[in-house]
Amino acid sequence: MKNPLHKKLQAIKEVQIIRGIELPVGLEFRQLVVTGPPGAGKTYYINQIGGWPNEGYLDLTKEGWWRDQTLVYRPREIHLGLPYKGFKEPLTVFDQEWLDASPDALAIDFTRIRIPPQNQSLLRTNWKDRYIFEFVLPPPKQIYNQRTERQADGYFPVDDNLSLDMVIRQADAYGEIALYLHRAGLNVYIRKDIRQAPMLISEKGEIALPPWAVAEIKTRASLKTYSGWKQLILRQSAIPWFTITNELQELKRASRIPHDGKSFDVVIGRTHLRFAPEIPLGASKKYLRLHKNWIIRQPGSCNAKNIRGFARIQPEETVMLGRSNNDFDILFNFSKDVAKSHVLISNMKGDLLITPIDKMKPIKVVRLDDHDNREQIATNKISSMMQARSLLGSSIEMLERKEALDLLLxxxxxxxxxxxxxLDSKGLPGGLLHLPDQQTPVIVGDLHAQVDNLLKVLTENCLLEALASNKAILCILGDAVHSENSNEMESMDASIMIMDMILTLKRSYPENIFYVRGNHDDFNPDLSKNGVPQCLLMKKALESTRGVAYVEAMQTFHDRLPYMIVSDSFIACHAGPPRNGTKKKQIINIRNNPLAAKELTSTRLKRPHYLSGYGKAEVKSLRKLFKVAKSTPVIVGHTPLDPFKTIWLNVGNIKNHHIVYSAHQQGPGLFVRIKGKMVSQSYPAEPLMKMITKLQQATS
Known part of the structure; x- marks a missing residue:
């Protein structure tokens, strides 16, 4: 297994020296929890910084581990108990059961790991921000040498039968956990050597940094002033508020802008950006209290010719605007008079902290309208919802039996x-879809019966208008059916409904809507999820509601689907590339090649517990097969890596190999081409079925 953190680390530049050790400037000393594999140097490090001398243990599967007495005393060295598939009790990487197990049998069961809740209430603890986990992870060879050398000083039971392979496996286990906790929103950084600056986990596409990695060292507030007491009690910074007006004003020092539901514009050089609070339709007050996100986009409404990207700043994140931020430069095409590092924008519990970096480069702000996003739906959003209603019906529901069969045929x-x-050898459309590069591709992953997520995709960014004018192509990578939500797995109503919608889209825009076959696009009785035979249940539901003729026609639909999409901009399929040696003709003649069909719909990335999957060699071979550039993105669905995200970039340490998942209950992820690059985007969930029905009632 390759190092899970390979090419995912960057040095933290803003550091402070505490007892001879470089630590992030925003870190408070007693936030620190130190962990890592045996022999990494944790004990020496804790002694060096004067931390708590006794080691502790945390069972990450235990509900409320963040309240454990072990964490009362900090900084402290902590050993982690990790859940593994096939093992009832959590294991440390030096437990005998762990050491005796073969590498193939040790797969971390991430579903059993408990994550602290997110709280932003004044009187409740925000457990996610209470701790900062430092993973001490020197190179395995260095750990091995340290453990070998210390045997001369005495007996260390954890070093019995020591081997470099054992050390690599232990380090990789901690690397996997560090990455998972980072993705879950906990504060995590990596230290490879106590003589060097710590490292921040930064996956491709992550444009935000945690405050403790960029914040300046703050002076202690004076308790002789009201503002000092306010800062102490409410933990609010003394940074002044900035009042935005309808006149362009220059912002010359760090200033605070409230989350008041209103948009404002920032001008840096000749680049004009709009900042708007992200307020999903139908969101509860609790959701909005915990998700005070801001969206950055170019001003002006979308149109059919201009499908645009945006960036999101979540609470406790910081982004840098400037030409050296490549991800932002793709989205916003900064003018040359924008500095490489122009301004820092921090989301402090919803309020924005704007800090100039280059004093020679001005920052100007203005409010062009007084529209409150919390009280009124934007005009272009209403227009998109009405367009969806016109296309799919005044109320989103299952079609009548005859209408459904006619549509499918x-x-x-x-x-x-x-x-x-x-065409394949029989003169029929083959398994390969070779798209032109003129239209803007939008790639959606597994939807798994999340009707609102499909509606969200359709009603954002003027997509329906772009499809109607032949300016965009929507590619769905299979598995639109069969909910993965535990309380919905046996119900097929939403699956039937979402297929009605996709079939309606295909009939309306036959050269702009494409659906690729996934492993759930079948009536295979042996396929099940958590013991639920969803394919069989789907077949029975269709027979009951629409008859045998419809089931036969749906099987024909499955059999006629393509399996892979190729264009100059990307390659995509449901699960992953076929094994090396697969020919282009075999993919075209997919009906005669069941092995290739199974791999394209069911394979997974090669991992310690799944050695039969694909890896870097197969991705490289796929690009070579279709004679595309080495940097061409390969985009797949099928295998979400954790329950927190919808997009994973450079998966398996394979450059430009990405996974997209569009069935998340918090909203869908997708890819869209912007300025020649495939860019990932994610949207919050919205109850659009209900909203479109209400819109119909209000306008009738």
Whole structure:
């Protein structure tokens, strides 16, 4: 297994010296929890900084471990108990059961790890921010040498049968946990050597930094003043508030802008950006209290020719605007008079802290309208919802039996002559879809019966308008059916409904909507999820509501679907590339190659517990097969890596190999091409089925 943190670390530049050790400037000493594999140097490090001398133990599967007495005394060295599949009790990496198990049998069961709740109430503890976990992870060879040398000083039971392979496995286990906790929103950084600056985990596409990695050292507030007491009691900074008006004003020092539901514009050089609070439709007050996000985009509404990207700043994140931020430069195309590092923007519990970096480069702000996003739906959003209603029906619901069968038969005829698909040996559209590069591609992953997520994709960024004017192509990477939510797995109503919607889209825009086959696009009775035979249940539900003829027609639909999409901008399929040696003709003639069909719909990335999957060699071979550039993104679905995100970039340490998941209950993820680059985007969930129905009632 490759190092899980390979190419995911960057040095923290803003550091402070505490007892001879470089630590992030925003870190408070007693936030620190130190962990890592045996022999990494944790004890020496704790002694060096004067931390708590006794080691502690945390069972990460225990509900409320963040309140454990072990964490009362900090800084402290902590050993982690990790859950493994097939093992009832958590294991440390030096437990005998762990050491005796073969590497193939040791797969961390991330679903059993408990994550602290997010709280922003004044009187309640925000457990996610209470601790900062430092993982001490020197190179395995260095750890091995240290453990070998210390044997001369005495007997260390954890060093019995010591080998470099054992050390690598232990270090990788801690690397996996560090990455998982980082993705879960906990404060995590890595230290490879106590003589060097610590490292921040920064996956591709992450444009935000935690405050403790960038914050300046603050002077203690004076308790002789009201503002000093306010800062102490409410933990509010003394940084002054800035009043935005409808006149352009220059911002010359660090200033605070409230989360008041209103948008404002920032001008840096000749680049104009709009900052708007992200307020999803139907969001509860509790959700809005915990998710005071801001969206950054270029001003002006979208249109069919201009599908645009945006950036999001979540609470406790900081972003840097400037030409050296490549991800932002792709999104916003900074003008040359923007500095490489122009301004820092921090989201402090919803309020924005704007800090100039380059004093020679001005920052100007203005409010062009007084619209409160909390009270009124934007005009372009209403227009998109009405367009969706016009296309899909005044109320989003399952079609009547005859109407549904007629629709499916019509789409099957379209698939029999589908555009952009080289013909197989029988003269039928083959398993390969070769898209032109003129239209803007939008790639959606597994939807798993999340109807509102599909509606969210359709009603954002003027996508429906772009599809209607042949300016965009929507690619769905299979598995639109079968909910993965535990309380919905046996119900097929939403699955039937979402397929009605996709079939309607295909009939309306036959050369702009493409659906790739996934492993759930079948009536295979052996396929199940958590013991639920969803394919069989889907077949029975369709037979009951729509008859045997519909089931037969749906099987025809499955059999006529393509398996892979290729264009100059990307390669995409449901699960992953086929094994090395697969020929282009075999993919085109997919009906005669069941092994290739199974791999494209069911394979997974090669991991310690899944050695039969694909890896870097297969991705490289796939690009070579279709004669595309080495940097061409390969985008797949099928395998979400954790329950927190919808997009994972450079997965398996394979450059430009990405996973997209669009069935998350918190909203869908997708890819869209912007300025020639495939850019990941994610949207918050919205109850659009209900909203569109209400819109119909209000306008009728």
């Amino acid at each position: 019509e789409v099957n005829e379209l698939l029999e002559n589908e555009s952009y698909r080289p």
